[in-house]
Amino acid sequence: MESGCDRERLCDFAFDELAAPARAEMERHLAGCAACAAELAQLQLTTAALRVLPDREIPQRIAFVSDKVFQPSPVVRFFSSFWNSGARLAFASACVLAAAIVFSAYRRPAETQSHPQSVVTAGMTRDELSHEMDARINKAVSDAVARVHQEDARVTKAALESADRKAEQQRRELMVAMGEQMNTLQKRLGVLTEYAMAGPERNAGTGQ
Amino acid sequence: MIFRAVEDADLIVRARRGDVEAFNLLVSRWEKRVFNYLLRLTGSPDDSLDLSQDVFLKAYQNIRKLDDPARFGPWLFRIAHNEACSDFRKRRPEAHEDAAALADREAAPGIALDLSLAVSTALDRLTAEQREAVVLKVYQGFKFEEIAEILGAPVSTVKSRLYTALGLLKEELAPANKRGTK
Numbered sequence: 072m073e074s075g076c077d078r079e080r081l082c083d084f085a086f087d088e089l090a091a092p093a094r095a096e097m098e099r100h101l102a103g104c105a106a107c108a109a110e111l112a113q114l115q116l117t118t119a120a121l122r123v124l125p126d127r128e129i130p131q132r133i134a135f136v137s138d139k140v141f142q143p144s145p146v147v148r149f150f151s152s153f154w155n156s157g158a159r160l161a162f163a164s165a166c167v168l169a170a171a172i173v174f175s176a177y178r179r180p181a182e183t184q185s186h187p188q189s190v191v192t193a194g195m196t197r198d199e200l201s202h203e204m205d206a207r208i209n210k211a212v213s214d215a216v217a218r219v220h221q222e223d224a225r226v227t228k229a230a231l232e233s234a235d236r237k238a239e240q241q242r243r244e245l246m247v248a249m250g251e252q253m254n255t256l257q258k259r260l261g262v263l264t265e266y267a268m269a270g271p272e273r274n275a276g277t278g279q
Numbered sequence: 280m281i282f283r284a285v286e287d288a289d290l291i292v293r294a295r296r297g298d299v300e301a302f303n304l305l306v307s308r309w310e311k312r313v314f315n316y317l318l319r320l321t322g323s324p325d326d327s328l329d330l331s332q333d334v335f336l337k338a339y340q341n342i343r344k345l346d347d348p349a350r351f352g353p354w355l356f357r358i359a360h361n362e363a364c365s366d367f368r369k370r371r372p373e374a375h376e377d378a379a380a381l382a383d384r385e386a387a388p389g390i391a392l393d394l395s396l397a398v399s400t401a402l403d404r405l406t407a408e409q410r411e412a413v414v415l416k417v418y419q420g421f422k423f424e425e426i427a428e429i430l431g432a433p434v435s436t437v438k439s440r441l442y443t444a445l446g447l448l449k450e451e452l453a454p455a456n457k458r459g460t461k
Contacts, residue, residue, distance in 0.1 A: 082442050086416065088423055117449045121417050124398055129314040130324060133332055134303050135339060 076100075076107050085114045288348035295343050302342070306335050309352075312419060313359050319414045320363045320407070330366055334359045353425040356415070360429050367407070394452075401451035409444035416441055 083089050084097045101108050287308070293301035313334055317327040337358050345354050402410055408430075415426045427434045 079438060079442060082438070082445065086423075113449055113453075114445060117445055117452055118417055120394060120452045121398055121402075121413065121448065123395055124418075126311060126315045126418075127318060127324070129310050129328065129331070131328060133306050133310045133335055135299055135306070135335070 076104060078110065081107055081111055082114065085111060085118070287351055291342065291345065291348040291351055294339070302339055305351075309355060310335070313355065316356065316359055316414060316419060317363055319402070319418065320411060321366070322403075326366065326370075330359070330362050334362050337362070350428075353421065353428045356419070356421070356429045357431070360411070397452055401448050404451065405444050405447060409440050409447070412437055412440040413444050413448070 080089070080093070080097060084094060084101075089097060101111060287305065290301045290305045294305060310331060314327050314331045317330045317334075318324060321327055321330070334355070338355055341358075345351060402413065405413065411430065412426065415421050415429060416423075421429065423434045423437055426437045430437060
């Protein structure tokens with residue numbers, strides 16, 4: 072072998088224990104090193120010679136029989152195998168989910184009653200569902216129209232009451248104004264009457 | 280290979296829960312490899328079968344201690360290695376089966392008998408540690424890292440044992456190879 076040749080690495084190469092880069096490096100080395108190539112051939116010949124001795128069949132099969140005394144009962148084994156299986160997680164998840172659904176259903180009964188229209192119509196036929204939807208739409212429209220009518224009546228009534236109050240107030244103001252004018256006229260009439268009564272007396276005084 | 284590993288992992292999970300049938304299926308997949316590993320260490324089919332049963336019994340008893348099911352192979356062979364060592368210490372004075380007789384039985388069809396005999400003889404001349412490294416690498420196909428885990432030794436030690444053993448085997452088998460390839 073030349074200097075720089077590594078017998079241990081050559082053996083590793085022969086037993087396929089080298090990583091890909093080291094293997095490629097060894098292949099390049101073998102291409103240029105006749106001594107290592109011959110050593111590798113000898114090694115492969117030796118291992119091939121060793122393998123002429125074949126494996127023998129076992130003369131008697133080995134098997135174990137479990138003693139039932141030490142075995143757990145079938146129920147315990149079933150539960151144990153079930154609980155230790157992959158289904159354990161799925162079963163636990165399903166239990167948690169079911170508990171959450173039941174809890175949620177019992178926790179919010181008032182809300183579901185206050186919205187009867189949101190009840191799921193499972194099991195209804197297509198026609199029944201269509202009728203149900205039409206009835207709900209008609210009812211909703213009727214309710215809306217009634218609400219509009221009620222609102223209109225309320226507004227009209229309020230407007231009439233407001234107009235009545237305004238007219239009453241104007242009538243009162245007119246009555247007050249008329250009263251004041253009557254007073255003024257009465258006062259003027261009184262003054263004129265006094266003046267008229269005082270006129271003859273004044274003429275009699277000047278006629279003497 | 281990946282599919283096989285996934286299936287083994289599934290069987291290991293079931294065996295951990297006490298499923299004996301799952302463990303028996305696991306045994307059926309690995310028993311031949313474990314038996315042949317022990318056979319190449321001990322040289323005795325009967326001892327190897329007994330040891331194999333002990334190995335799988337210990338594996339069943341300790342399978343909950345296996346951290347990573349993907350490492351089942353090295354873990355199982357670690358048990359087998361310990362069992363073989365323990366048995367070797369107990370039976371040390373006993374002579375193993377004649378290597379020539381073993382080779383005679385194991386010779387593959389169409390393979391020259393003298394090559395099989397030469398291989399068995401050459402393997403028998405290695406130290407137990409060297410032979411085990413060769414068995415785990417050449418016959419069982421483990422990676423160096425896995426062999427180190429099985430033997431409880433550093434990777435560098437494993438490589439040292441293996442490459443020394445291969446050097447010796449090359450010298451031992453060179454004449455047989457020449458005859459076998461003629």
